[in-house]
Amino acid sequence: MLGTVDSSPRARRRWGNMGHGRLRALLAAAMVALLLAFPVAAHAYTYTAQELEFVQQINEYRRANGLGTLLLSDTISDAAAKHSKDMGTYDFFDHYTRQSDYFAVGASPWDRMAVCGYDYNTYKGENIAGGQSTAAEALADWKASAGHNANMLKPEFKVIGISMEYVAGSSYGYYWTTDFGGFVDPSAHDPSSVGGGADVEKPAVSFGAPTDGAIVWGDVQISVSASDNVNVSKVELRINGTLAATTTSYPYAFTWYTSGSTDGACNLAVRAYDAAGNYSDASIVVTVSNHPATTTTASSTTTTVNATTTTLPVTTTTAPTTTTAPTTTTTAPTTTTTAPTTTTTAPRTTTTTTPPVGFIDVPVEYRFYTEVMSLAGAEIIGGFSDGSFRPNEPVKRAQFAKIIMLAVDEHTDVVEAAGDATFPDVRWTGDRYPFDYVEEAVDLGIIKGLNGGLFGPYDNITRAQLALMLVRAGGTELTTPPPGYAHGFVDVPAFADEAVTIARYNGLLSGKTDELFDPYGAATRGQVAKMTSNLVERLSR
Numbered sequence: 001m002l003g004t005v006d007s008s009p010r011a012r013r014r015w016g017n018m019g020h021g022r023l024r025a026l027l028a029a030a031m032v033a034l035l036l037a038f039p040v041a042a043h044a045y046t047y048t049a050q051e052l053e054f055v056q057q058i059n060e061y062r063r064a065n066g067l068g069t070l071l072l073s074d075t076i077s078d079a080a081a082k083h084s085k086d087m088g089t090y091d092f093f094d095h096y097t098r099q100s101d102y103f104a105v106g107a108s109p110w111d112r113m114a115v116c117g118y119d120y121n122t123y124k125g126e127n128i129a130g131g132q133s134t135a136a137e138a139l140a141d142w143k144a145s146a147g148h149n150a151n152m153l154k155p156e157f158k159v160i161g162i163s164m165e166y167v168a169g170s171s172y173g174y175y176w177t178t179d180f181g182g183f184v185d186p187s188a189h190d191p192s193s194v195g196g197g198a199d200v201e202k203p204a205v206s207f208g209a210p211t212d213g214a215i216v217w218g219d220v221q222i223s224v225s226a227s228d229n230v231n232v233s234k235v236e237l238r239i240n241g242t243l244a245a246t247t248t249s250y251p252y253a254f255t256w257y258t259s260g261s262t263d264g265a266c267n268l269a270v271r272a273y274d275a276a277g278n279y280s281d282a283s284i285v286v287t288v289s290n291h292p293a294t295t296t297t298a299s300s301t302t303t304t305v306n307a308t309t310t311t312l313p314v315t316t317t318t319a320p321t322t323t324t325a326p327t328t329t330t331t332a333p334t335t336t337t338t339a340p341t342t343t344t345t346a347p348r349t350t351t352t353t354t355p356p357v358g359f360i361d362v363p364v365e366y367r368f369y370t371e372v373m374s375l376a377g378a379e380i381i382g383g384f385s386d387g388s389f390r391p392n393e394p395v396k397r398a399q400f401a402k403i404i405m406l407a408v409d410e411h412t413d414v415v416e417a418a419g420d421a422t423f424p425d426v427r428w429t430g431d432r433y434p435f436d437y438v439e440e441a442v443d444l445g446i447i448k449g450l451n452g453g454l455f456g457p458y459d460n461i462t463r464a465q466l467a468l469m470l471v472r473a474g475g476t477e478l479t480t481p482p483p484g485y486a487h488g489f490v491d492v493p494a495f496a497d498e499a500v501t502i503a504r505y506n507g508l509l510s511g512k513t514d515e516l517f518d519p520y521g522a523a524t525r526g527q528v529a530k531m532t533s534n535l536v537e538r539l540s541r
Contacts, residue, residue: 047077051162054135054178055191058152058160061139065153068231068250070180071275074187076161079116080177083109083128087175088167093130096429106429113161113179121385123156123182123249130172138164138176151180155250158231159188182249184233184275202280203228205235205272212284217258224252224282226272238269255392258288259365359389366391368526371533378536380406381529391526398426398434398457400466400528404446404473405437407532408539423455446472464496464519466528470508470535471499477539481505489517508534 059069082102086092090099097107103115109126113119127148132138142148151157161179208223210216226232235252237245239261245254252272269283362372372389375381380403383389395403421427426438434457441447446469450456461469471478480502487497487504496519503509508531523531 047072047162048164050135050164051077052191054138054162054164054176055160057135057139058178059191061143062153067153067155068158068228070157070160070191071184071188071231072191073118073159073161073181073185074189075117075185076113076159076179076181077163078161079109079112079118080161080163080179081165082116083112084163084165084175084177085167087128087130087177088165088170088172091170093128093172093175095126095128108429109179113181117187118161118179118181118185120181120183120185123154123180125151125154125157125180127151127176127178129176131174132176133174135164151178154180156182158182158184158233158248184231184248188275190230190275201229201274202278203232203272203274205270205280205282207268207270207282207284210268210284210286213286214284215287215289216256217288217290220256220258222254222256222268224254224270224272226252226270228272228274228278230274233273233275235273236271238267238271240267241269257363257365258290259363261288261290263288263290359383360387362389362391366526368530372526372529374533375407375529375536378406380532380536381525389525391529392524394460394522395525395528396458397455397461397465398438400461400469400523401434401441401447401457402437403528403532404469405440407536408444408473423449423453423457425454426457441469444473460522461528462520463517463523463527464493464500466523466531467496467503467509468499470531471502474502474506474508474535474539478502478506487517491516492519503531506538508538 055070055072062069082100083097086097086100086102087094089101092098095109097103097105097112099105100107103112107115110124113124127142129138129141132141142152157180159181161177161181163175163177165175166173167175203226205224205226208225209221222237224235224237226235232250232252234246234248236243237254239256244256247254252270264287265285266288267283267285269281271279271281273279359372359376362369366372368391372381372391376383376389421435422439422442426435428435438447438455438457442449447455448468485501485505487501489500489504492500500509500517500519
């Protein structure tokens with residue numbers, strides 16, 4: 001808490017993070033990754049000069065950092081304005097609604113956006129501030145905070161909602177809320193259009209990989225470079241003239257399963273659009289050679305994230321984020337967050353309510369096809385609303401808590417324990433996910449927590465953490481390896497060695513002798529399906 005000079009609105013400010021101790025702060029930030037769903041209707045909105053000034057300044061800041069600028073979403077601005085008004089009117093400073101004329105008590109940023117119409121499963125974030133009377137002050141304070149700055153410079157964000165409200169007699173007078181989104185909704189527009197002027201400039205687009213004339217085989221990583229003076233709204237991929245996939249998220253990338261294509265020359269074309277409907281094209285010709293795959297020119301291995309596929313044979317890939325190896329502990333390692341960085345929060349995982357007969361990006365030849373479909377049939381895992389499974393995307397620790405509890409068939413409702421949360425970063429918010437599943441896993445000894453007493457629900461689960469939790473879930477049903485048995489991996493840290501050994505011996509994971517286990521790498525949805533299915537099969541014997 002900064003010292004108070006006087007009781008005027010300008011003199012009183014707050015900063016801090018959205019988590020434990022957030023009431024001793026001038027700013028607060030929240031951020032989450034979701035996935036794309038469906039559009040809704042737009043809303044009209046009026047902006048003040050300072051609000052428009054802030055949008056101009058943040059876009060200049062993003063351009064200076066090599067990022068695309070943000071479109072102004074009237075729908076998101078509606079949610080931001082109502083939250084700013086509530087904070088001033090009811091004299092609180094928090095990401096979660098305490099009292100409101102518009103929202104339910106306890107509503108999160110994602111809940112408020114959804115109520116106002118931005119109900120898309122996409123990247124979302126929020127920064128709030130109190131006491132700044134100008135856009136320049138708010139921007140400067142947010143720049144000075146790592147968590148808030150990360151929100152403002154997140155490449156995946158495409159749109160912004162902005163609000164500065166002044167409430168006389170309140171603790172801070174001026175209340176700022178900026179909400180961010182990764183999907184360009186129908187109400188989004190070029191901020192300059194508020195004062196007139198149309199965007200007529202076309203995006204720039206080109207292939208990063210593979211190169212024109214390349215010989216490719218197997219699973220080919222396709223990366224695309226796209227930029228625009230305002231923002232790129234989507235990138236489409238066509239294979240031999242047929243639309244194969246669309247992505248709205250940076251970096252723009254796809255995985256092409258060439259096993260479903262005929263050997264020979266193949267035309268790849270991409271088209272980049274901006275929100276005004278302007279577009280540009282680029283194309284290359286490559287040669288598919290799967291029989292035999294012994295060519296000397298390899299396809300690109302650039303990894304990318306968050307492309308939504310629409311038709312086979314193209315799916316997306318996600319590069320797992322490698323965390324820095326911590327000191328040896330008895331629990332799975334992770335990087336603990338220190339104040340005043342942003343505490344991550346997220347809404348519920350988007351899954352289908354009933355298991356599909358198949359996923360558009362899990363063909364029969366996919367190496368974990370059997371395991372994915374087995375868990376989907378048992379309603380332990382699900383896909384996304386576009387029919388995809390996205391096997392290469394990382395799994396969050398909260399998501400795995402739910403998966404493992406459903407897998408061991410131990411789920412019960414523990415809402416009555418809502419006031420006795422084990423971890424300060426997993427609290428009861430009126431929804432069973434993730435609180436119930438985490439608490440149940442704690443009761444069964446599957447979850448131990450991280451260094452510092454946190455759980456890190458929206459951190460990616462690492463491969464070492466996955467092995468630890470699976471072995472704890474298996475318990476006495478798993479067989480103890482005989483003396484002298486070795487798992488065969490060369491990079492397993494001491495804290496995970498026993499769990500990896502047990503998991504390997506009981507067939508929960510496999511691999512070649514002397515290969516790398518990558519203990520601190522993020523476990524993907526495909527890998528989690530494989531190892532969890534192996535545990536379910538082992539427990540059913």
